[in-house]
Amino acid sequence: MKKLLVFLTVLATFSVSLFADENKVYRLKLASSYESTMPILGSLSDELKKLVETMSNGRLQIRVDTPTKHKAPFAIYDMVKNGQYDLGYTASYYYKGKDSTNMLFTTTPFGMTTDEQRAWWHFGGGKELSEKFYSKQNLKEFHILNSGMQMGGWFRKEINSVEDLKGLKIRIPGFGGEVMSRLGAAINTIPIGELYMSLEMGTIDAVEWVSPSFDMSLGFSKIANYYYTGWQEPASENQVVVNLDVWNKLPKDLQAILQAALAEVSSRGQDKVFYENAVIWDEMKEKYPNVQVKSFPPEVMAALKKATNEILEEEAAKNPMFKEVLESQRAFLKKARAWTMISDFAYLENTNIK
Incomplete structure (x- = not known):
């Protein structure tokens, strides 16, 4: 009888504990690099x-703080790593200076x-490399939006040669900015909210942001007529x-719920970007007749690609983790690009889709 009572007491205690855990509310704080008003x-x-x-x-409840609140849009990793915030919404290339x-x-x-990039991350070793890299920073990385192919930016003057890049004042983040700098451009890291005024006042001559669904509402087309196709961010992943x-x-x-919610938001966001790009592009000539869509001349593209490869090799030579990730990406890209060319590209080229 005594043993039965002890057993029932333990069982009751366990049940209460389990019930309490099932009803416990977890409150997390998220810091974003982006204001809520940004498209x-x-x-x-x-x-x-x-x-x-x-x-x-x-x-599971989440409090969202934007830069207006936390004042540090490009210090998200540090704030999350150090426990000031539980989650951070940002893009990893903002932290190139750290690694x-x-x-x-x-x-x-x-x-x-x-x-290609999503396939590499999910199935080609990218996720494992991400965990290896970010766990050392006390972080775990998830995707929230891939904005796809980005445009090359808004320019006040036409770019006809590599010489035209020398001295050009341009806002362009990440690796693309480093490549432009190597070709003589002056890179400016103006905050997002000040880009229009900076372009209008001549503080910068050009600005690279994202694509029509992000760009048009910011008004760049009122000042810079030349809208160039992209090279610098073919698959820009936010995390x-x-x-x-x-x-x-x-x-x-709750881990599973957070992962599932991120996957759903990411998928819907990617579809929304494509949809809005298509709709805005369809209206481009009528609503923005001053905009001239251009591609950089072959000479400029060749110089940009050469500078890109030089910088990649330099980074790989001094950073073993960078080299490991880069080699993994290159190995998969060699397989993936062949399929991209014979599937999507060949379909578009051979059926002349307009």
Whole structure:
């Protein structure tokens, strides 16, 4: 009888504990690099918050702080790593100065397309390399939006030769900025909210942002008539990083909910970018008749690609982790690009889709 009572007491205690855990509310703080008013990018953290809270029936709640609140849009990794925030929404190439490997998890000039990059990350060893790299920073990385092929930027003057890049004042982030700098351009890191005024006042001669769905509402077309096609960000991945200690303390079901919500937001966001790009492009000639769409001359593209490869090799020579990730990407790209060319590219070329 005594043993039965002890057993029933233990069982009751366990049941109460289990019930309490099932009803415990986990509250996380997320810092974003983007203001909520920014097209597409600004809405994703709130979409993630709502979806997570709905899926978890309120057990997992997220507070979103934008740069207006935390004042540090490009210090997200440090704030999450050090525990000031639990999650961060940003793009890894903003942190190239801390470790050049970061930029490989966003995109590189002349690199993989969105399909190629996502396939590499999920099935070609990218996820494992991400975990190896970010765990050393007390972070766990997830995708939240791949904005796809980006345009080459808005220019006040036409670019006809490599000489035209020398002395050009341009806002362009990440590796693309380093490549432009090597060809003589003056790179400016103006905050996003000040780009239009800087372009209008002549502080910069050109600005690279994203693509029509992001760019047109910012008004660049009113000042810079030349809109160039891209080379610098063929598959720009934005991430949500989670403090690794916080992640490990979350129950498994809440981990799964957060992952599933991120995947859903990422998929919808990518589709939205494509849709809005298509709609805006269809209206381009009518609504923005002053805009002249250009591609950089072959001479300029060759110089940009040469500088890109030189910098990649230099980084690989001094950073073993960078080299490991780069070699993994290159090995997969060699296989993936052959399929891209014989599938999507051949279809478009042979059927003359317009």
